[in-house]
Amino acid sequence: MIIKNDLKIVLCLLKYITYNIVERELLYKGDEEMSIDFHDDRNQESYTSRSADKGWAGAIISIIDKGSIQHAVDIGCGGGIYSKALIDMGVPFVTGIDFSESMLKGARQNSENYEGQITFKIGNAYKTGLPNEHFDMVLERALIHHLEDLHACFIEAYRVLHENGVVVIQDRTPSDCFLEGDKSHIRGYIFELFPNLKKLEQRRRYTGHEVKKQLEIAGFKDVQEIKLWETRKKYTSKTDLLKEIKSRKGRSILFELSDAELEELISHIDGKLSNDEVIEEKDRWSIWRANK
Numbered sequence: 001m002i003i004k005n006d007l008k009i010v011l012c013l014l015k016y017i018t019y020n021i022v023e024r025e026l027l028y029k030g031d032e033e034m035s036i037d038f039h040d041d042r043n044q045e046s047y048t049s050r051s052a053d054k055g056w057a058g059a060i061i062s063i064i065d066k067g068s069i070q071h072a073v074d075i076g077c078g079g080g081i082y083s084k085a086l087i088d089m090g091v092p093f094v095t096g097i098d099f100s101e102s103m104l105k106g107a108r109q110n111s112e113n114y115e116g117q118i119t120f121k122i123g124n125a126y127k128t129g130l131p132n133e134h135f136d137m138v139l140e141r142a143l144i145h146h147l148e149d150l151h152a153c154f155i156e157a158y159r160v161l162h163e164n165g166v167v168v169i170q171d172r173t174p175s176d177c178f179l180e181g182d183k184s185h186i187r188g189y190i191f192e193l194f195p196n197l198k199k200l201e202q203r204r205r206y207t208g209h210e211v212k213k214q215l216e217i218a219g220f221k222d223v224q225e226i227k228l229w230e231t232r233k234k235y236t237s238k239t240d241l242l243k244e245i246k247s248r249k250g251r252s253i254l255f256e257l258s259d260a261e262l263e264e265l266i267s268h269i270d271g272k273l274s275n276d277e278v279i280e281e282k283d284r285w286s287i288w289r290a291n292k
Helices: 001-024 052-062 081-091 102-109 150-160 186-194 199-205 208-218 236-247 250-256 259-272
Strands: 070-073 093-098 117-124 136-143 160-173 221-233 279-291
Touching: 052 081, 052 221, 070 081, 081 093, 081 117, 081 136, 093 221, 102 117, 102 186, 102 236, 136 150, 136 259, 150 160, 150 186, 160 208, 186 199, 199 279, 208 221, 208 279, 221 236, 236 259, 236 279
Parallel strands: 070 093, 070 136, 093 117, 136 160
Antiparallel strands: 160 279, 221 279
16 A cells, blocks of 8 residues: 555656656757756846847838737847847837746846736747737747747647737748858857757747748638848957957857857857957748738
């Protein structure tokens, strides 16, 4: 009898542990391992320090009817950068959803001046915990490359939108990532020097065709795709850029490099760029916009 009870306890513990692992890793795609722990309080400010690029706001305004959007939801909001940007664009209310309470702590601190306009809640792209047909717009920026199940993500976005609501998905496709490196597209130098990382990046990125297809399967219509060169940061000199790359917190694919390889990359970029020029680092993004 004691053995049976002990076995029940062990099974319950295993079930509890397994459930929490699944919930904790729900947003990670395949065997892709992100070295930054989104649940670690030490990382809660990793995605709060930047502001949304002005070009981003202009691109979004050009593809939505801003006047018809009273309440937007920013799914995968991270540090709240783009939740704030939506308010600054003129959207009256935004709800930010993220699966990490640590990220949300940073987001709340980052949005103290937006009290009454932005609300942050725990949830994830598959289960936001939000009511049906409640929002005029869903934004999912830099989220889907973390996801295993696009269909479930887009079904959830469809569910929470009002009829005639709009969804805006922003991410990088493989073709966006693998552009050649130059003084603007610094990331291109990573794959030039370490081509083995292309397989890893390919595995975690969806093509434009895949995104469009899954949006349509979920029920969305009038799917449009545009390209946007978004400024990441401007540097007064090459030295400032190289120093920032070395200290970059949310460095994503760079976490796959050892310290020695990172130094090799910095040396490689150093040899590609001139000393006296201002550098404006940019990333090319794909943006999909669709109607419910």
